[in-house]
Amino acid sequence: MLVDLLAYKSLWRFVHPGEKLVLCGVFLLWGFLPFPWIHFGLVLVIAFLLFWSGVSWRSFSKLLLTPLLFILPGVLVVLFSSQGNVTLSVQLALRSLLLWMSFLLVASTTPVPDMLGFLRNFRPLQIVTDVALLTYRYLFVLSARAERVYLAQQARLGYGSYRQGLQSLAFLIGGLFLYTFQVMEQFRFSLEARGCEGELAVLPPRFRPLCLLRIVLFLGIGMGGVFLVLLGGHR
Amino acid sequence: MSLKRCILLCAGAFSLHLMLFPHLAFAMHIMEGFLPAKWCLFWYALYVPFLALGVAAITKGVLRDPYQKILLGFAGAFVFVLSALKLPSVTGSSSHPTGIGLGVTLFGPLPMVVVGSVALLFQALLLAHGGLTTLGANAFSMAVVGSFVAYGVHRWAKKWHASFQVSTFLAAALADLVTYAVTSLQLALAFPAVQGGVLASAERFFAIFAITQVPLAIGEGILAVLVLTFLRDYAGETVRYLLKEGASDVR
Known part of the structure; x- marks a missing residue:
């Protein structure tokens, strides 16, 4: 499975999963806020981060194929269901892509055993x-x-x-x-x-220490979105 | 646009999709980001208590026999691989079995909530089928409702002395159909039609899914009967010995 292979080769493999999860959470929060243009910008930002972490264009396009095959018919159905509401359908496609990419950022940079560890x-x-x-x-x-x-x-x-x-x-x-x-x-x-009594003892994964500064920065960006909504910036 | 015309258009678009991408039918899973935040939270809120019950059941079982954890881990891998296999279909699409009916028959409903959720999690992470924000909705429709419907049908069939084949077929097929009905309802609640509201929208989603899901549910029912007959004939003792929590006559 390609995502799994990428995770083991990622340049961000040893970045603390906590940081990646917080960053993903921030993207998630922004994804649910009503700013379609920002969603588009964030899709580009995540694409850049993915390439920075070592995901090649070719791998990314291969990975993108499956969600697109799910998103497109889904959006088509919603388009007909909402009697031709193109704006809603485009917003939905963008949000779906953004959220999928934010999880991909975590999945393609952290091997599953490390995350579970x-x-x-x-x-x-x-x-x-x-x-x-x-x-x-x-x-x-x-x-x-x-x-x-x-x-x-x-x-x-x-x-x-x-x-x-x-x-x-x-x-x-x-x-x-x-x-x-x-x-x-x-x-x-x-x-x-080997004398096991039911407890599965595995070696703990090794990461770089958690960078609190980055966590605060990510949380600040997330809170920025909430303030924008509270101030009515989406109208 | 009239309802009939709308359904025809949806069906046309969907058939075109099946012709263009025959290897990927519209799965039962709701894609990442398709549900608004309030619906994601709502379905998670409904799903989490069942997950907690499932975890409690597993914990109790593990305290009794520590190796039950291993059994469930392997069951998760089995369900994941099962759901990745291509199911032959008469509609031209080739979709994948949910494995819920079969899983409940072999492992029981509560463990299946956890096992099904783990399989859904890996499908979302490794295969981009479904999603993590929609995991609550997908797990509720498949691992919770599907599992309990399959279990209920088994119990009901046992009460009415239905044959092993009939009860297995009904449990697997109805679990599939109910899963698709709940998925349609979840989408309809999130995207109510401009005219007619949730009901009209649900009707449209039912109509669209029915093209592939009804034949698939029948196919999965037949498949479950064939698999369990195979297991009963060739490995009845092994299955009886290894599985203590299942719901079927295989035990």
Whole structure:
């Protein structure tokens, strides 16, 4: 998965996730404020930040394709639903793009285990982050397995017709389910062999220290937007 | 513009989209940024109590057996991969199964709220399907409503002594349909029609989604029956041994 690869190669990988989350939160706040022109400007700012963090044009355009394929038909539906309200549709598309890009900025600069390692510090979330960490670790193993089985089935005309397709997919899912439990049992035995009693001990991720100045700056920018709304700048 | 004409236009635009991008049908997930802030917060407020219940159920299970955490982690990976598989469709689009009906049958409704949410989170982060601001709405329609509808149908079918195939089919197909109905309602509430309000808008969104989602729901129902029949025939003992929280006859 491209986002994952980019995150490991990012120039901002070791920037504290707290800073990136606050910056993302600020973009999020601005995204929900009624300033379409500023949204457009912020899209350009985030695009610049993405390139600064090491995301190439080619990777960015590849990543952009999927959300665009979702945004365009969605906007089209809203356009017809609102009886041709073009302004609303354009604003919606811009907001959607802005918010997606702000999350992309975090996702493409912070590997998932690092982010989960950071979130693990919040005790009530620990069980969810543990489940998410295991899910992340094994979704690639299972995806690779599913791809191989799918390819083998396709090579044997397993998806030639609708009926055959459903049958093949059912075998794939059933087989994958059993494989999942086989791998899980092996994982469990390996943990038991190492004296694990259920607590998943992983090395904490390493980041640069949190820069409070940057946090204050980001929060200031965010609050600026709120003041603009309070002063009626959106009218 | 009359309602009929509007529906025809929407259907036309949607069919064009399916022809141009056959590999990506309009998914059940609401895209990032599509909902205004108040609706994002509203759906999060409805979803979080169920998530808390799910986390509490998992925590209780983990205290009893620490390895249940591992089971759920793997279940999350399985549901993620399942939802990324292409489901054959008669409408020309090839969409993806939600896996909720099947997941509830195997893991139970409350764990499925957490597992489904984790799968949705990774879909939003890694595949740009759905979003984080709309995670509350998407998780509510799929992981909460879908899960409980599937569970309710299973219970109801068991009470009426329906066969294993009938109950599995109904649970998976209805979970899918209800998920799409709730998604349509969520969009209609956020974008009410100028004439006719929320109801008219919901009608339009239903009509648009119905083109792909009704055949897909039937397809997913059949798929769930085939998968569970396969598991019952070839791995009944393993499934019975490993899964203690599910809702189906596979146990």
